[in-house]
Amino acid sequence: xMGRKRKYRxxxxxxxAVNLLVLAFFVWGWIQESIPDQIRVxxxxxxxxxxxxxxxxxxVVEDCQAVCVNTQPLSxxxxxxxxxxxxxxxxxxxxxxxxxxxFLGMTLKNVSVSVVDETYVMPVGTPVGLYIHSKGxxxxxxxxVTDLTGTVSEPAKTxxxxxxxxxxxxGTDIRNTSQALSLIQSCGGGEITFxxxxxxxxxxxxxxPVETSENVYKVGIWxxxxxxxxGTITYVDANQQFAALGHGITDIDTGLLIDISxxxxxxxxxxxxxxxxxxxxxEIVGTIDYQKMxxxxxxxxxxxxxxxxxxDAEALKYEPEKAVPVAHQQEVEASDxxxxxxxxxxxxxxxxRIEKIDYDKSDNKNFVIRIxxxxxxxxxxxxxxxxSGSPIIQNGKLVGAVxxxxxxxxxxxxxxxxxxxxxxxx
Numbered sequence: 001x002m003g004r005k006r007k008y009r010x011x012x013x014x015x016x017a018v019n020l021l022v023l024a025f026f027v028w029g030w031i032q033e034s035i036p037d038q039i040r041v042x043x044x045x046x047x048x049x050x051x052x053x054x055x056x057x058x059x060v061v062e063d064c065q066a067v068c069v070n071t072q073p074l075s076x077x078x079x080x081x082x083x084x085x086x087x088x089x090x091x092x093x094x095x096x097x098x099x100x101x102x103f104l105g106m107t108l109k110n111v112s113v114s115v116v117d118e119t120y121v122m123p124v125g126t127p128v129g130l131y132i133h134s135k136g137x138x139x140x141x142x143x144x145v146t147d148l149t150g151t152v153s154e155p156a157k158t159x160x161x162x163x164x165x166x167x168x169x170x171g172t173d174i175r176n177t178s179q180a181l182s183l184i185q186s187c188g189g190g191e192i193t194f195x196x197x198x199x200x201x202x203x204x205x206x207x208x209p210v211e212t213s214e215n216v217y218k219v220g221i222w223x224x225x226x227x228x229x230x231g232t233i234t235y236v237d238a239n240q241q242f243a244a245l246g247h248g249i250t251d252i253d254t255g256l257l258i259d260i261s262x263x264x265x266x267x268x269x270x271x272x273x274x275x276x277x278x279x280x281x282x283e284i285v286g287t288i289d290y291q292k293m294x295x296x297x298x299x300x301x302x303x304x305x306x307x308x309x310x311x312d313a314e315a316l317k318y319e320p321e322k323a324v325p326v327a328h329q330q331e332v333e334a335s336d337x338x339x340x341x342x343x344x345x346x347x348x349x350x351x352x353r354i355e356k357i358d359y360d361k362s363d364n365k366n367f368v369i370r371i372x373x374x375x376x377x378x379x380x381x382x383x384x385x386x387x388s389g390s391p392i393i394q395n396g397k398l399v400g401a402v403x404x405x406x407x408x409x410x411x412x413x414x415x416x417x418x419x420x421x422x423x424x425x426x
Contacts (some may be wrong), residue, residue, distance in 0.1 A: 036329055040419065042118040042410070133226050138259075169247050171205030232401075338394070341390040355368045
């Protein structure tokens with residue numbers, strides 16, 4: 001009888017342990033969805049916190065007087081907050097705090113809280129022409145060639161990879177595809193040395209070309225040296241630095257982010273709008289005149305979070321009176337917002353709704369938006385190619401930018417947190 005009771009207790013303890021683990025896992029998932037890994041707050045800003053999570057947040061504070069909870073300064077350096085209750089937090093000195101989120105004594109997540117000065121930028125929402133040059137020339141892929149005897153081979157297949165950038169051929173810097181092909185042709189059949197950028201590292205490759213006809217030599221690679229298109233400028237700051245697109249420019253064939261050497265921004269003229277339909281995204285159709293007189297800026301970086309560079313103040317100048325504060329990601333709400341875009345030539349605000357926020361996403365799909373403005377739906381049926389980068393404004397703050405359209409539902413798409421774009425800009 002005693003043995004049965006002991007076994008019963010063991011079963012109960014085991015069931016309790018399993019239930020606690022399941023509960024901890026559930027709470028962990030809840031935390032991941034509700035609280036970012038990194039949180040920024042403005043110096044001196046009173047922030048209302050209402051997570052309604054059954055966890056405690058603990059941290060060590062050097063200056064108790066600099067931190068106020070519910071308007072009261074801390075009385076000791078050990079800070080403990082009950083996240084199941086709402087509270088206000090105000091930190092009056094810049095700095096970084098490491099916060100441990102605990103459930104039943106177990107640390108489920110560590111969060112870095114940075115206290116920073118408030119940032120202002122000017123939302124733009126204007127479509128422009130973007131023209132970028134890659135570093136050297138990009139290898140799209142390899143192909144077969146036929147030599148003088150009729151033998152078919154693919155000589156570059158084991159040498160090059162899609163996404164390689166050829167920087168030099170036999171020691172000569174490469175600027176474009178025609179120069180690269182000319183240098184390959186001039187080798188006379190001898191071994192060719194390629195300096196290549198692959199996965200961020202420079203390597204050297206060597207191979208012999210194939211003589212395809214008398215004194216004509218090929219290595220069997222497909223190359224590209226520049227890319228152009230239309231995108232929308234998200235913001236410009238007080239230093240005339242801008243960000244556009246909200247996502248990087250990728251090669252249409254390889255899908256890889258293009259590693260650029262430099263680029264230019266040009267004025268564009270919108271000619272028409274092709275409305276989106278389920279399964280077929282629409283697009284803004286426009287022209288770009290690549291004359292020097294139409295150049296309005298330069299591009300310095302192409303990142304996963306957008307295209308970055310400098311605008312000419314005479315063409316598009318930062319105006320302090322049009323600037324708005326930048327929202328931190330935890331301030332973004334699943335509620336109504338507006339996007340700024342120029343479908344009719346002039347930038348205008350249109351109603352949208354932020355439907356879902358995903359703090360786990362570190363790239364450019366941080367939240368889902370839906371177009372709710374009948375005026376914009378009538379003109380476009382939703383989000384178009386070319387609208388990427390359109391600023392999203394909520395509660396008077398710039399919260400992010402449009403990045404992608406959902407192909408099966410053009411009224412919906414993704415947005416990126418503006419903090420991610422600013423981080424990419426450094």
